[in-house]
Amino acid sequence: MGRPEGIEAALAAKFEALLPHLDERQRRLAIGAEARSLGHGGIRLVAAAAGVREGTVSRGVAELESGQDPLGRVRRAGGGRKKATEVDPGLRPALLALVEPDERGDPMSPLRWTTKSTRKLAAELTRQGHRVCADTVAGLLREEGFSLQANAKTIEGSQHPDRDAQFRYLNEQARDHRDAGDPVISVDTKKKELIGDYKNAGHEWRPARQPVKVNTHDFPGQAEKAIPYGIYDMAANTGWVTIGTDHDTAAFAVASIRRWWQAVGRHDYSRARQLLITADGGGSNGYRTRGWKTHLADLAAETGLEITVCHLPPGTSRNKIEHRLFSHITMNWRGRPLTSHEVMLQAIAATTSRTGLTVHAELDNAEYPTGIRIGDETIAALPITRHRFHGDWNYTFHPADHQPPPHLPRQRGRPADGSRPLTLHDLQHPELTGMPRKQLSDLTDILIPALEEHREQVRHAARGGPRRVAPGTGRKPTLTPADQILVTILYLRKHSLQELLGQLFNTTAMTISRAVKDVRPLLEANAVCIPASTARFRTPDDVARFLDPDETKIKPTC
Structure with missing residues (x-):
């Protein structure tokens, strides 16, 4: 039978008031009478309300239905079998060591990698010297707030900062x-x-008993x-x-x-x-x-x-x-x-x-x-x-009447629509570097001496001795120190790949990689943190459109 709402609480209140005034036999007969009056399922309900074993309630019902005076003695207060935890104080800690998380339990426990059913827990506790049955284990787990739990699908993986x-x-x-x-x-x-x-x-x-019959195995x-x-x-x-x-x-x-x-x-x-x-x-x-x-x-x-x-x-x-x-x-x-x-x-x-x-x-x-x-x-x-915000996640396709001219061969760093090439001033835009132009200029002035000193040390080690020609002569580097600092900042902003930066600075991806390798330690030494951008560029056209001052071209996609 189902448990009518409130009946267990009502029985518990009745037993709490009545049972302390009765001896053992009288208590057994009282709870047995209540179970008989409730019908099917009454034994379990009364046992839960009275806080006794279901077997005790069944015995009371049997004594009432026998028609004879119940035999047996009435024990004195404190008589009867003691609870397992009272007889064996180490039982509860030993059980918790088996079922609590691995980092708190015994790492060498044989149950660490198997199903922790009450029968297996009881068997393991018995092996450790704590004689106990599966029902007692289940009762102790409930007392400690444990219950049968399934996996919950709630972890979505590492969250993106945006x-x-x-x-x-x-x-x-x-x-x-x-x-x-x-x-x-x-x-x-x-x-x-x-x-x-x-x-x-x-x-x-x-x-x-008439389920739809399907194949035993799926192939x-x-x-x-x-x-x-x-x-x-x-x-x-x-x-x-x-x-x-x-x-x-x-x-x-x-x-x-x-x-x-x-x-x-x-x-x-x-x-x-x-x-x-x-x-x-x-x-x-x-x-x-x-x-x-x-x-x-x-x-x-x-x-x-x-x-x-x-x-x-x-x-x-x-x-x-x-x-x-x-x-x-x-x-x-x-x-x-x-x-x-x-x-x-x-x-x-x-x-x-x-x-x-x-x-x-x-x-x-x-x-x-x-x-x-x-x-x-x-x-x-x-x-x-x-779009300006995370262009890799948010983008717009235009119909045929808005389609840009066909893709034509172009110089490095020059947009495909034939407009002016991107200048150094464009690439220093705060939207690209993530810092005001004044801050970028000050940072460049600080890093250039250190970068030149580092470059000279590397070349000294490669030569194995001092310079043989005067400073300023010989082959000029592809990127100036200021360009190396700027390209490293743009790379750390994570909105452009090295191939695109090579196009923008009229050089190769390998040169960009070397510049980043030289400048990144200097930025870290000066505690300069470059935040990642939400924009993503694949071609110089993307950069040109991003920096286009004509707001009418940007409005529909922002």
Whole structure:
């Protein structure tokens, strides 16, 4: 029987007032009578309320039902068997040493790497000289505040320092698009499913002893797979799921978004000029996936939309689609084998929620091959604008009418649009260096003497003696000491790779590496800490656009 609310507390209060005035036999008969009146489950309930063993309550019931005067003596106060912890004071510490965390317990315990059931704990305690049974072990653990616990999925990995800032930025972008009447969608790939008579987790109501029979073993290599790619419209509370049958690639992801836009989006948002996509940082729609960006640029050209993508920071799982769409789909088909793609489509299309969620599902039998490589020139020619805040996570694709001119061969450090090359003054901009120009100038004046002294020491060691020519003569270094300091600061800002810095300073990545190796110890010796930037640049064009004073070019993406 279930425990009616409050009955155990009422019995406990009654026993607390009555039992101290009765002898042992009377107490046994009193609790036995209460258990009989409660019916099935009464013994366990009364034992918990009175604080005695269930066997004691059962004995009282048996004595009442025997019809005879109960035999046995009435013990004096303090009689009877003592608790195991009173007889063996070392039992409780020995038990805690086995079950507490490894750093507090015995590192040599034979139970360290095995399941700590009450039976195994009792056996180990008995081996140590503490004779005890499994039931006593369970009671002691409950007294110490222990209970059976499963693993809890709460650790998301190391948090990025800009994690919260990225969530705020993403929410601001979503709010701005929603207020303007533009669509905001959340996209992701759901877990791949096996098609056939395979077990699906969960339970479903069926006639007793008539479960759905499925294969004993799953052989993923032989089974047909289904790849659900979901699109969740946050404003309309609607879902779109495309079931792929080939590979989970960037082309498949963008094709799913194209299907949604052509069938639903362009009708529901006929006046839209922008589209915001929120996505995880990895997988087919990851921020490092070149195919994802290439196909999105094609989609922007086809639809005439400005497509902005905001990725969740690494190590997080707060994408709306997972909580508002995928969870309901999983609950809807729980305990039901997905025997065919048609069954899967019907289960997804029938998914609803109390908040009015509706879902559409389609099958995509197209082939999406893997292993397609996209070169640097193709990426550099994309009509993409990286936002000032974390341009690797936040970027916008422009439609065809905003596409920049074709990629042309250019000099190092010169933007592709033919504008003036970036100057040293541009590269000293506070947005790039992370410090005011005056502070940069003062730091350069301090470090140049130390850098020149270090350079002279290195060359003295290489020559094995003093100079043979006068200072200032001979081959000039590729980078001046001031340039070496500036390029090291830009490198430590982590917004440019050595290859790009080589283009900006008309030198090679190897020269940049040597400069960083020489200057970094001087910065550390002077306690100069260079904070990492949130911007990311891949080409001189990115740097030029970042420093462009024309705010009209920056406004749509910030």
